[in-house]
Amino acid sequence: MAARLTLHEVTLRFGGVKVLQDVGFTVEPGQIFGLVGPNGAGKTSLFNCISGHYHPNSGSITIDETEVLGNAPSRLARHGLARTFQHPALQLHATVLENVLLGAHTHLPGGPVSWSLRLPYTGRAEKDRREEARALLERNGLGWAADLPADELSHGLHKGIELCRALLMRPRLLLLDEPAAGLSHGEVEQFSDSIKRLREEEDITIVIVEHHMGLIAALTDRVVVLDHGRVLMEGTAAQAQSDPRVIEAYIGKEATDDAA
Ligand SMILES: Nc1ncnc2c1ncn2[C@@H]1O[C@H](COP(=O)(O)OP(=O)(O)O)[C@@H](O)[C@H]1O
Ligand SMILES: [Mg+2]
Incomplete structure (x- = not known):
């Protein structure tokens, strides 16, 4: 059975820095869900909280009905969670x-x-x-x-x-952190086919962090946009791509990167 993933008011601090603030959303069983946002928004940190590599300061993370916040990564595997890393x-x-x-x-x-x-x-x-x-x-x-x-x-x-x-x-719940980053065009196609086939053949819920918006639009049912550790918006990929707040967040980030 594909898993339901629910986050409620997840907050993570390192020292005085709030990396995630009151992050909440639900991924329904069988959905392919996109987690997008500029570099530094907190996407990988959020995955690390879900997979048990980071321990949030407060909030709730449930897989189906089970609270998993604070569990060790090895325990989460028993709940059917598997993930990939941004840098394999x-x-x-x-x-x-x-x-x-x-x-x-x-x-x-x-x-x-x-x-x-x-x-x-x-x-x-x-x-x-x-x-x-x-x-x-x-x-x-x-x-x-x-x-x-x-x-x-x-x-x-x-x-x-x-x-x-x-x-x-x-897995019943699969987290993929930038699976298409650095891939050639052909490799992106191969990846996309793999995910589409997974959806058809397996009972699985998938959350994808990815900057490749074409891929996010092609694969996902729904997305959450993170910016500065907060949920900026939730909706379809098309809604995200045309949302002025999202465009602003990406442009603002590019301007900062150029200046750095
Ligand atoms: N272990 C850590 N210690 C201190 N700061 C961290 C740690 N992990 C992540 N951060 C900070 O959290 C912020 C978000 O990083 P990250 O989750 O990697 O963003 P993204 O994956 O969206 O690019 C960054 O400012 C990063 O420096
Ligand atoms: Mg990342």
């Missing part, structure tokens, strides 16, 4: 297949806790798992690369590996 962390000398089999890592990439290549499945279960991982790679256009070392693949294909790794957990 792969074992570059291991094969693509082995990287998928690692399962979703529960620590932030580059964080203090390093994770080692560990295949916890033995015998029959491991064989099934390998076959499932291979099938996932096939379905997502990476079957040809399964036995190559990951470092022989492009950045775009690393993102594909991460997607397969998350899908191997059979």
Whole structure:
């Protein structure tokens, strides 16, 4: 069963800085939901709160009826949550297949806790798992690369590996952080096809952080726009693209970036 994700007044501070302020919205089961906003708006931090990597100061985050705020990432996997990271962390000398089999890592990439290549499945279960991982790679256009070392693949294909790794957990709720950033045109098409097929074939809820507005418009049912840690608006991608507040937030951000 696809999960319902509900956030209510989520606030996160680092020192005196409010990174998220009273963020609230609901993602209905089976929806593909976009989380957009300029760089620094708090999108990744919000994902980190949902996945248990950050602990908000206040608020509520529920998956279906269960309060998950403050849970450890490993516990959230048991609620059917899987995610990808803005900057994938792969074992570059291991094969693509082995990287998928690692399962979703529960620590932030580059964080203090390093994770080692560990295949916890033995015998029959491991064989099934390998076959499932291979099938996932096939379905997502990476079957040809399964036995190559990951470092022989492009950045775009690393993102594909991460997607397969998350899908191997059979999530009910999938969070994707900038899955199309740095992808070639062809790779964006492949990604888009993967998501559309997921929607048709799996009972899954997906939240996507992405700057590629064409992709957000093509894939999502609904979006929330974050700016300076607050919800600026909620609606369809088309409504967001024509909302003067959203345009202003992006233009304001570009002006600041140019000045920096
Ligand atoms: N661990 C942290 N410690 C301090 N500040 C952080 C931390 N994580 C994120 N931030 C701050 O939160 C703000 C939002 O960052 P982020 O969530 O990465 O935005 P986005 O993903 O929308 O670009 C930034 O100002 C960033 O510096
Ligand atoms: Mg980010």
